[in-house]
Amino acid sequence: MSIRLEQVMYTYGMGTPFEKTALNETNIEIHEGEFIGIIGHTGSGKSTFVQLLNGLLHPTQGTVTVDGIDVGLKTKAAMDMRHKVGMVFQYPEYQLFEETIARDIAFGPRNFGLSEAEIDERVREAMDFVGLDYQTYAERSPFRLSGGQMRRVAIAGVIAIHPEYLILDEPSAGLDPAGRREIFSGIQRWHEEKNITVILVSHNMEDISRMAGRLIVLSQGDIILDGEPLDIFSTQQETLRSAGVAVPPVTEVLQYLQARGFHLNDRVHTMDEAISSLYHCLRGMPHAH
């Protein structure tokens, strides 16, 4: 079970003066159960890349298959397959439209032909997932919520489809640390419990190093790096910099200390790991205490 891109290329505005290749020939496989981070600056091709994964864009060349089925085809099987790949766009709160929160979340499940009972169950589950109390919020208007809450309703609307692959484009943009934590703790839980594949597009390197098991870096329409995040952060700093992206702030501090002669491990996922790495390094030094 996987998403596979074979010799995929995408060009905008084919045959017009505005023709621009957004993604050069790409071959890649995304496996079931992975948590993938995707980084790259604006115009690197990353939004084209993720939109190809669920058939929102059709490749100009090559094929995209989800669990073995070509999503570019117009067959019933291809249409059904597309529902396995959920997509949370940047600022998803701007796509809310229903009169009540419950009905907005039900939009996806209803389109995919579930029964009313199933829909209701999905809505309750999705609201629980994003931490919105059903009793309190189900019948409220989504337009009367705070920005962070609207974002959670929008994410619930995608979760309710029960995607096996979940793509999130900067889901935490504009949120403070608490809001960021709320969004991600749900997603991580979902990933672990249901073994769904998560594809996270983000500029926040800290989030990526904390959660992703695989990192894909795009630059000028090419996948320039693809590997374990900590490997990439500790060995590919130059490539990252030239692609306009940075290593996580904690890693940056540790790498700076390494450069100043401290023998410490810079392969850390979190602040806590960084502290213990530094602490052990200092304890090993003769005069530290």
Add this chain to the structure above:
Amino acid sequence: MLTDITLGQYFPGNSFLHHLDPRAKIIGTMMFIVAIFFADSLLAYSIVTAFVVLNFIISRLPAKLILKSLRPLWIIIVFTMGVHIFTTPGDVVWQYGILHVTREGIYQGSRMTGRLIYLIVFSSLLTYTTSPIVLTDGIEHLLNPFRRIGVPAHELAMMMTIALRFIPTLLEETDRIMKAQTARGANFTSGSLWQRGKNMIPLLVPLFVSAFRRADDLATAMEARCYRGGEGRTRMNELSYTYRDGIAMTAVLLVTVVLATLRWLV
């Protein structure tokens, strides 16, 4: 993709026509359109044709743009032709059942269609060679004298400017919302007309909400930048007539006079 649509159809360039004052261009175009309707002889049509071709040559725009300007309106052109050919009474040259074509019909049809084509081509020349902003500026200036009778010239021009500015942004937004709802299983392309209309709600509601939010933001931003209506406002690029505008206006006037003379005096 929606964002590929070019708006205002402006083709930047450096020709004589590009450099004309927008006011001169607007008035000139209107005058010539009236002149087109004076034409009713072969000679008059030849003059009109020559003038349109000459202007296209001067504009240094690719000739295929002539066809491009006609494409959106071809149904109207064919319809006009059809109505005249089949309904004008006179010498029947061809008949099939109740349908009959007359010599007068062909003549009348060609005349009307010719006028229509010249009208479209010549006014597209105006939008091809004038940037939307300059055009708006020209319209504002031309409307200024009517302010005394309550025409809100500045406000109309500001509305047009902002609309032009936000059309690409809203098209991008439409594309994005459509994709987001498609990812949630929405279908914008099939079903009965009624069904399709209903399916637009998940697109239109967020689009309107977004447009209002943007309008609100923009109003705040404009206020923060000291906008308080047209009163006391100056412009960076003031419009000014040059000798070029004199030449252009004289040319159009000349053609108009010649066409009027051909119509009524010859």
Add this chain to the structure above:
Amino acid sequence: MSIPMIRLDHMSHIYEDAEGQEVYALKDISLQIEPGEFVAIIGTNGSGKSTLAKHFNVLLTPTEGTCKVCGMRTDDLDNLWKIRQQVGMVFQNPDNQIVAAIVEEDVAFGPENLGVPPDEIKHRVSDALKRVNMTIYAKHGPHLLSGGQKQRVAIAGILAMQSQCIVLDEPTAMLDPIGRREVMDTIRQLNAEGITVIIITHFMEEAVQTGRVIVIQNGELKMDGTPRSVFTKVDALKSMGLDVPAASELAFKLREKGIPLPGNIITKEELGDALCQLG
């Protein structure tokens, strides 16, 4: 003594919520910002930091207390346009603040509103675009620019009004790291040229680059000091739900674990120096 750029005296802003309850968006805030300062205002979503910024440009006026800009009270309508000319604002969404369909026309918008003569406007526009390094984009349509470039155009629009102070309300929230750096580089340089800069942000690495950090929480002013004095209070900031720079947090946690580090570390260089002295 020069006149303070901004001075708030026991200023509160009260609004009515959906149920008709009076809510303090800002409560009893007193502070003074001098000409030429570079100030960051930080706080969580909904803390009131944007509401505060909107008072500096008279988009909002105080419900209680006073707000003075360049010595002029903001609740006096006669001062409105003078204040707005002095204090320019850059907003979060770069798309929603550009008025014209061509970059230079947009930069000209402010001075046009002020009634500046055409030749002077041209001069100011080209100067402003040069200062934000956008001269080559003068004739471009704004929808073809990147987020960082759009924000620089917005900044140029304020420079063209010859404002003394720029208030930026989360100008980098919607930008990628490159755009963020472009904006920060631009405003740092403008501050060096003498312009007062007030930036509202939730990126701590941006706040660290300023000369003064103000922390707002639940509408109240909680901290006000140099980045060093604020960001070394790691516990207090964390309990307010805010981030701290990685180096401060590392130093703080190591001290908790008994490593004898000084309590004033906020950059990686300082952390490196302090650790070297240990060894």
